Amino acid sequence: MFLELGDVRKAYGRSVVIPGLSLAVGEGEFVGVIGPNGAGKSTLFGVISGGLVADSGQVKLAGADISRIDAAGRCHLGIARTFQIPQPFLGLTVYENALVSATFGAKLDGHEAEAAACQALEQTGLLPLANNAADTLTLLQRKRLELARAIATKPRLLLLDEVAGGLTDAEVIELLELIVRINQSGVTVLWIEHLVHALVSVAQRLVVLAEGQIVADGKPREVLEVPAVRETYLGSDLDDDNEVPQPQSGDSHAAC
């Protein structure tokens, strides 16, 4: 298995977010992760990416135990993540933000780093804003910058934490195409998203978390039929389209 979590536990003080979770993901898989707020989805990503240290249990990448490797080290091993609440480098330009990832994440130098940063910006539609200060970006643009920064590290495992929230339908489709392309180039993708329909349309596998535990795991359509999933989280009106976002305010999508 490419990514293996073995009985991982994580608590914040007395509050146990993940009591003990095991998960195996194969190389090149595209896994959607859903679950109610507080289910431990972002904590799971923190534990995988090394931003958080698990209290116990193991994280393995390509067979090697990486539990004791810090976030920067795991990034070098090919794990990239986006943050649910965007964490851009506000004092830098958009281009410099991506350049940090290309230089230190992908360990590229000079023109190669520039090219990688540029490509990531182009893929996420941020190229026209390359020389703008990151603190001038809107929330949606910052989410795109999260994605650009993750891509620019040239990852083998991409952890996406709600990158589609707030996008218009057209933008969601564009984003889905981009992520599918990345996945098809061999990158394993784990994607947390509240837009279940968007996830189901592209993910090969859906994992449902509740209270830090996996309550369902399998083919998306089948998982959504599991009664426990319907009851605990999704409600019973999954077949309606009312989960697809309505077009938001006039944030125009910059051309690539």
Added chain:
Amino acid sequence: MKSSKILAMLVLLGVLVALPWIGGYATQRLMVEVFTLYAIALAWNLLAGYGGIVAVGQHVFIGIGAYSLFFLSTSFGLNPWLMLPAAVVITALFALLFALPMFRLRGAYFAVGTWVLAEITRIAVLNSDWLGAGAGMPLSTMMGITRWLRNAGIYWAALAVGVGSLGVVWWLLRGRLGLALLSVRDNEAAAAASGVNVLRTKVILWLVAAAITGLAGAVAYMNTLQVTPSASFSLNWTAAAIFIAVLGGIGTLEGPLIGVLVYFLLREMFSSYGSWYFIVLGCIAILTMLLAPGGAWSLLTRRRPLDPFGIRRMLS
């Protein structure tokens, strides 16, 4: 860079190098203070403005640098100028020794921790007879050198420290380390997630700042020919550095240049007013923080962005 810009810089540098033939001893001694304090402020600004590391006890490196030079030169009868590199190395080693305990502390604790380190070191030196205890050490190896050569030599060393530290910091900021630094300053968690080794970046910065400060301290005390624990391990050094950086603009390469000019202008004009001078200085710093947190440089660049040192990375 435009050739006219290079020419202007060369002319300025030429005038500065020729100062011992133009100006008197008082001017040279003042300029030694300007250049050394500039380097110290530049180092403080590098730590705080680019690394997000507030070192209230930065003056510990001044004392270490000065004592390294005085001890080696006086004990072994060696030429003090040749001991300047040794002062750099010893200060950097001292900084390396204390890097790990210091960087276990965060934010305000780190700031206070560096101050405690400075105090403990001062008290240790104060109680060390081999370093002259409270009376300090003279630089007796200066005896055989003519007054003109001594003053000029110290002035040139200070000039080299001022110009050299700017050059080193400029070179660092333009390179990989600069990019890492800026990302760490803005967001440590995101920097780590992007593959930046946060601790290593900070430790390198700490060592560079220590080396610059130690060198500046050594030259500053060559100028006074006597080093004492109470003067060299004095918070006044760091206070002046902070004032200069805040006034000029924290986190800019240009800030300390402006700040140091304003600082010495104020000092030369008003220092005879005694404690009123310090009260005014404090008020100016507070007003700057309230009204123009980016310092003088931010006021100059408010309308049009300037990047005279060319350290921003633009995508063309």
